[in-house]
Amino acid sequence: MSSSASSMETGRVTENKTVPGPILLLGAPGVGKGTQAKELVKIWGIPQISTGDLLRGNVSKGTELGKVAKEIMGRGELVPDSLVNEMVAARLQEPDTAKGYILDGFPRTLPQAGWLDGRLAQQPKTLPVVAVSIQVDYNQLLRRITGRRNCPVCQTIYNIYGKPPQKDGICDVEGAALVQRADDTEKVFEERMRAYEAMTTPVVEHYRALGRFAEVDGDRPISSIAAGIVAAVEQLRK
Numbered sequence: 246m247s248s249s250a251s252s253m254e255t256g257r258v259t260e261n262k263t264v265p266g267p268i269l270l271l272g273a274p275g276v277g278k279g280t281q282a283k284e285l286v287k288i289w290g291i292p293q294i295s296t297g298d299l300l301r302g303n304v305s306k307g308t309e310l311g312k313v314a315k316e317i318m319g320r321g322e323l324v325p326d327s328l329v330n331e332m333v334a335a336r337l338q339e340p341d342t343a344k345g346y347i348l349d350g351f352p353r354t355l356p357q358a359g360w361l362d363g364r365l366a367q368q369p370k371t372l373p374v375v376a377v378s379i380q381v382d383y384n385q386l387l388r389r390i391t392g393r394r395n396c397p398v399c400q401t402i403y404n405i406y407g408k409p410p411q412k413d414g415i416c417d418v419e420g421a422a423l424v425q426r427a428d429d430t431e432k433v434f435e436e437r438m439r440a441y442e443a444m445t446t447p448v449v450e451h452y453r454a455l456g457r458f459a460e461v462d463g464d465r466p467i468s469s470i471a472a473g474i475v476a477a478v479e480q481l482r483k
């Protein structure tokens with residue numbers, strides 16, 4: 246294998262072109278992690294790994310993990326680290342993660358971050374993670390959460406206030422009836438915010454302290470935020 250092909254495989258910067266490697270998207274509930282991850286998938290061609298989506302998939306399939314996770318997610322609390330780490334480990338075995346991936350909503354606790362850092366340290370050919378935290382104020386988060394609607398078929402994310410579908414309640418892509426997440430109520434949102442502040446703020450500080458970290462303003466048009474994330478990652482990968 247040529248050195249260029251080898252370095253592409255492991256997510257290194259080649260010929261002045263930034264290959265993303267592992268990217269962490271951090272931020273409060275409703276800040277736009279999923280929306281941005283989908284933009285970055287289009288830009289970089291690497292997969293989005295959303296632990297929330299994976300858990301919801303397990304809930305809808307009725308797996309053992311899904312049965313445990315359903316109640317916890319419904320209360321707005323965090324699913325135990327060991328279960329989430331195991332689920333992420335299985336997803337990272339997939340070959341589409343070779344050039345990088347966007348972790349959306351993981352790690353969310355310091356033990357999850359320690360697990361991920363340890364795993365990556367055993368893969369010296371893989372670039373270190375770069376963490377990007379998206380910032381939006383509380384009132385805007387609440388509006389985004391309560392206004393969110395999702396396509397159950399293609400997972401496109403809409404918002405009745407800011408990004409409505411062309412036809413009320415119907416996905417533009419699939420024509421499917423849009424659904425609201427069970428945890429997208431004001432009461433559960435408040436609990437999710439408490440969990441975020443107690444458990445995930447220290448994760449943000451952990452990656453900030455490591456220096457492979459950027460913060461972006463999430464109160465802008467979706468494409469501007471995506472451009473901001475790409476610029477931040479390119480800067481950090483230089």
Ligand code: AP5
Pocket residue numbers: 272273274275276277278279280281296297298300317318319321322323324325326329349350351352353354357389390392393394402403404405407408437463464465466467470
């Ligand atoms: P998860 O699904 O990850 O939920 P979350 O972190 O609360 O984040 P959301 O998915 O609600 O928001 P988002 O940031 O993705 O925003 P989105 O792009 O959709 O987790 C759910 C649960 O699973 C957790 O509570 C926990 O129980 C469990 N879990 C998951 N991961 C776990 C882990 N690692 N460990 C333990 N437990 C875990 O956007 C929101 C809305 O805003 C949309 O309507 C969108 O259209 C709109 N919007 C987005 N961007 C903009 C913009 N720029 N302008 C205007 N509107 C916008």
Ligand code: MG
Pocket residue numbers: 278279280295297350
């Ligand atoms: Mg999400």
